[in-house]
Amino acid sequence: MAEARPILIDADAMLGRHPRRDVGGGTVDELLAALDRVGIAEAVVGNMTAWLHDPHRGNAQLLDLVKDQPRLHPCWVMLPDSCGELGADFAEEAVAKGVRAVRAFPRDHGYHLAGADAAVVLHALARVRLPLLVDAPQVDWPTMETIARAHPALRIVVGAAGYRMLRQIAGAMERNVNVHLGTADLSSHCGLEWLVARFGAGRIVFGTGQPYRDPAEAVTRLLWSELGDADVATIGRGIV
Amino acid sequence: MNDLARAVWERRSQQATRIVDAHAHAGPYSVFFIPEPDPGPMIRVMDRCGVSHAVFSSHLAIQLDAAAGNAATAAIVAEAPDRFTGYITVNPWQDPLAELGKWGDDPRFGGIKLHPDLHEYPLNGSRYAPVWELAELTGCPVLTHTFAGSPYNDMPMLDEVAERHPGATILAGHSGVTPLGIDQAIEVAERRPGVILEVCGSHNSGADIARMVRRVGADRVVYGSDFPFIDLRMSLGRVLFADLTDNERAAVLGGTISGLLEWR
Numbered sequence: 001m002a003e004a005r006p007i008l009i010d011a012d013a014m015l016g017r018h019p020r021r022d023v024g025g026g027t028v029d030e031l032l033a034a035l036d037r038v039g040i041a042e043a044v045v046g047n048m049t050a051w052l053h054d055p056h057r058g059n060a061q062l063l064d065l066v067k068d069q070p071r072l073h074p075c076w077v078m079l080p081d082s083c084g085e086l087g088a089d090f091a092e093e094a095v096a097k098g099v100r101a102v103r104a105f106p107r108d109h110g111y112h113l114a115g116a117d118a119a120v121v122l123h124a125l126a127r128v129r130l131p132l133l134v135d136a137p138q139v140d141w142p143t144m145e146t147i148a149r150a151h152p153a154l155r156i157v158v159g160a161a162g163y164r165m166l167r168q169i170a171g172a173m174e175r176n177v178n179v180h181l182g183t184a185d186l187s188s189h190c191g192l193e194w195l196v197a198r199f200g201a202g203r204i205v206f207g208t209g210q211p212y213r214d215p216a217e218a219v220t221r222l223l224w225s226e227l228g229d230a231d232v233a234t235i236g237r238g239i240v
Numbered sequence: 241m242n243d244l245a246r247a248v249w250e251r252r253s254q255q256a257t258r259i260v261d262a263h264a265h266a267g268p269y270s271v272f273f274i275p276e277p278d279p280g281p282m283i284r285v286m287d288r289c290g291v292s293h294a295v296f297s298s299h300l301a302i303q304l305d306a307a308a309g310n311a312a313t314a315a316i317v318a319e320a321p322d323r324f325t326g327y328i329t330v331n332p333w334q335d336p337l338a339e340l341g342k343w344g345d346d347p348r349f350g351g352i353k354l355h356p357d358l359h360e361y362p363l364n365g366s367r368y369a370p371v372w373e374l375a376e377l378t379g380c381p382v383l384t385h386t387f388a389g390s391p392y393n394d395m396p397m398l399d400e401v402a403e404r405h406p407g408a409t410i411l412a413g414h415s416g417v418t419p420l421g422i423d424q425a426i427e428v429a430e431r432r433p434g435v436i437l438e439v440c441g442s443h444n445s446g447a448d449i450a451r452m453v454r455r456v457g458a459d460r461v462v463y464g465s466d467f468p469f470i471d472l473r474m475s476l477g478r479v480l481f482a483d484l485t486d487n488e489r490a491a492v493l494g495g496t497i498s499g500l501l502e503w504r
Contacts, residue, residue: 021419163272163442187474189285216446216482
């Protein structure tokens with residue numbers, strides 16, 4: 001069917017151990033082996049430490065972990081700057097250090113993504129053109145729409161959408177062209193094809209959710225989809 | 241990369257292995273929107289991937305009305321008997337004896353489906369007694385929903401039922417779902433030879449499936465997808481890329497469930 005294999009770049013990967021599942025050691029070598037096992041070329045990676053322990057330390061560690069890894073691109077975790085944890089120049093510093101995307105965990109980190117404190121950071125991310133990755137369980141869809149409207153230049157990628165959310169997703173994507181969907185656990189039956197038919201392949205971003213999720217899910221779902229090769233290639237390029 | 245994973249990467253339907261989906265449904269489901277939930281598109285997706293056959297219960301049967309839903313299941317099988325086999329759904333609140341009596345001898349059905357969570361009735365409850373009696377008498381496999389921590393189909397309940405009915409073949413649907421549930425399901429299967437681990441669910445992985453096979457054998461592990469509740473390719477991908485031998489993968493993907501369906 002395909003003349004040339006698509007290049008898959010995973011926008012949704014993590015390094016580090018997980019406290020509630022055996023995902024191995026979460027090392028760079030393990031992640032590279034996992035990419036090779038399913039044929040993924042590159043990955044934009046976050047750090048479990050930045051998510052589940054200390055964003056400041058985790059972001060700094062991440063740069064060291066991926067500095068000699070041409071296949072791995074860093075993704076930082078944001079916080080509102082109300083307590084001065086990550087610095088007022090977070091977005092500019094991220095760009096300067098080669099960060100490709102920023103993740104937000106408002107539920108786990110105890111802030112309101114549509115609040116005034118986070119707005120300053122989101123505005124800065126839009127200015128420097130860094131995409132924002134947010135998993136669906138971290139924020140409700142009305143909040144997602146609020147920040148999409150408030151920051152129309154901010155590219156928002158919602159991951160971990162599961163299979164129960166199309167009624168909410170469809171309206172939010174219809175009204176907000178800067179809202180995109182990641183493929184990690186995007187698992188509605190025929191949902192990928194349905195979404196691409198409505199919104200185009202450019203609104204879908206390849207991601208796996210590894211190591212918590214098995215990357216074979218997203219690879220198989222995309223490559224064995226009923227989409228044409230051009231759409232698969234568009235989605236597979238991810239956010240890099 | 242094995243032949244099936246290579247087929248994924250070449251974007252062609254696999255033909256190397258007879259794949260039988262042991263856990264499927266059909267039709268709409270009110271809780272969320274499913275694009276194309278009907279049997280025609282289901283067959284189209286099966287053909288896209290190279291899935292030969294699916295064993296299913298209609299969403300109507302598990303969600304609302306077992307009698308109407310079992311009739312819908314039978315009608316779907318009648319339209320495509322080479323692609324589908326039905327599960328008789330038993331809702332403990334909707335006359336189990338009548339459903340088993342009506343459909344038990346019908347060759348369109350190959351097993352029985354229980355969904356204790358949806359029906360808010362415990363797996364070890366007495367209303368399921370006719371199911372276990374039939375299963376032990378005939379060898380008809382029983383697929384039950386399981387979910388770790390549920391008040392209706394937790395792993396200790398599966399363990400209790402399997403101990404009480406050692407002659408029954410019980411497919412543990414989703415194998416407990418969560419990482420903890422998967423661990424517990426494997427332990428139950430090690431203790432109870434009648435328990436078969438079915439692998440669909442939102443938290444399973446190829447590593448867990450390989451661990452299941454190492455612990456209980458490929459003849460005790462079956463591929464299921466839950467489609468069209470969840471897309472068929474999510475669970476299938478985990479099996480295709482898992483660290484299994486070709487023979488183990490073939491057993492999980494279809495060999496094991498095909499053997500279990502030959503009870504009549």
